[in-house]
């Protein structure tokens with residue numbers, strides 16, 4: 177298949193540069209490309225292989241051993257000196273978000289090891305990516321467990337697979353490239369820091385460049401080969417420049433003055449540890465080599481910092497991405513020789529102007545009828561709400577489930593290739609057959625039918641869908657403040673438990689899906705904060721909308737069990753009776769919790785009636801809290817930040 181040529185990519189200068197610098201110096205640690213859908217991020221990443229020089233591999237080795245330095249632990253080895261070699265294009269291997277662990281690391285047949293005494297290993301994507309590019313599209317949606325495996329391999333340059341004492345190790349050094357749409361959820365801090373450079377991808381803003389993007393795409397789709405031929409010279413030139421820069425890299429000097437400038441920049445942006453300093457030094461050296469220079473200059477450091485710092489500076493998870501370029505210039509200081517990129521000092525005292533005045537604390541009227549936006553009240557540590565029964569969803573921290581990790585709760589015959597042997601159960605299964613199988617000496621005679629694997633129980637993550645009453649009655653007596661505070665508390669809880677969340681509100685004539693199910697708890701929090709209150713109470717419409725949303729999600733992700741959290745006083749003043757809608761949800765087996773927010777001296781107890789109809793757990797707002805957490809949105813953000821910092825520490 178003909179690949180879209182790298183040199184035919186319009187704009188996206190930062191992205192192309194970041195990929196090239198990594199191609200010159202893979203030690204930089206990879207590239208993360210952030211950008212909304214439809215910016216052709218993936219096309220640009222895949223195009224990289226068209227300018228990467230080929231690699232020499234030992235013929236027949238499934239682990240891409242280099243003829244000059246074969247992996248001493250290569251499972252296909254040992255390779256004799258002078259083994260036949262062949263050139264091969266540099267490969268780009270894609271790791272699908274839904275891949276299994278075996279697909280990533282390769283699979284070890286423990287069954288054969290136990291019954292035949294043979295170590296049989298089928299290489300995975302980490303082996304395929306060795307000496308090439310490992311690309312993860314939607315890397316922010318990658319399962320935690322795969323992320324850990326990926327990080328371990330990337331950090332060590334090897335992949336280690338062990339099942340019940342049988343193990344294989346092989347080299348896995350690759351250029352890690354990830355793309356993501358931040359609207360679909362942020363990346364965990366560990367993985368974020370693991371990427372050497374980050375770039376923002378956006379469609380070009382000026383009309384001629386946009387038109388050129390489209391023109392080239394159409395030309396490529398019409399005749400890929402002819403289009404590629406048009407760019408063949410340009411491609412060859414980029415490839416030759418990369419090869420030349422690689423050869424020059426070892427000679428590039430990063431002098432003490434440069435290292436001090438790098439340190440000043442990293443200190444100015446308050447990055448943790450020394451990783452950023454090292455990445456900037458490497459990227460600056462690669463940039464100098466790319467320019468054909470022998471010494472790293474201020475401009476090399478400036479460019480490297482712009483690519484290496486945005487995801488490392490001290491920030492809270494809700495800050496906008498990017499880097500303050502003025503701060504960067506100040507930290508770099510002026511060139512001693514007064515180069516052309518000198519900039520005048522910023523006027524003194526310009527700092528406070530940067531702070532945008534915010535007034536979120538008071539209800540703002542948007543002029544549409546009697547609608548108002550209530551601020552969020554106090555948040556607290558929420559109790560864990562869970563889906564009853566036992567699921568099979570992806571690992572998380574909410575409801576009980578059969579999982580790959582967790583504690584052993586039993587044994588069963590393996591469904592496919594055995595991965596997690598329950599030794600006692602296996603031996604027990606083989607015991608009655610030993611005489612018939614003719615066992616004479618020590619050691620049991622094992623057969624495949626004896627094999628038992630562990631059944632483990634842990635916790636899964638869920639989809640928590642909030643259905644919130646936002647009608648006019650909720651605006652009374654600061655009720656909505658308390659409700660928003662409670663839902664924010666539950667959102668923070670969902671963030672920590674790795675759930676997906678969604679938000680529906682009902683008010684006026686109908687119900688609205690304010691946020692389709694997403695992993696972005698930030699997005700949910702901001703939709704909640706700006707959610708207006710006012711109008712009548714169409715509870716039945718809210719339940720129907722929740723039902724439709726959950727059925728859609730069930731098709732998309734059948735193993736993720738939903739939990740519907742209805743925040744209401746149970747009143748309904750518009751649309752039909754809620755009973756029928758509630759019964760339909762119950763008949764579809766949807767687990768629900770009703771959070772009663774009725775207050776005041778006279779109570780109708782309608783939320784309890786709704787809980788009955790839904791077969792739901794019934795809680796009051798006060799029941800949700802298991803501990804105080806001072807403040808409001810600020811506390812929520814601080815807690816999220818602490819969680820992020822804590823997880824960063826775990827990795828360090």
Ligand SMILES: [Zn+2]
Nearest residue numbers: 237239241250
């Ligand atoms: Zn090999």
